Amino acid sequence: MEKEVAHVTSIKPQPLGVHVFYATKDVTRYIENAVSYIVSGIEQGDQIFFFENDRLYPMILKKV
Secondary structure, eight states: OOOOOOOGGGSOOOTTOOOOOOOOSOHHHHHHHHHHHHHHHHHTTOOOOOOOOTTTHHHHHHHO
């Protein structure tokens, strides 16, 4: 069963940051959510540390 991923804007900021992990079989949706997370953080002036494997990182970076 797949669940909708919460919009990153609905995650309450924590004093020490937020760690997000989720597993999915839908790579396209994962990339869309990752891009949304990164762009949202940048727009809010946050520092983003995004750790990803060598296969997916270029696809995500291209969309950012």
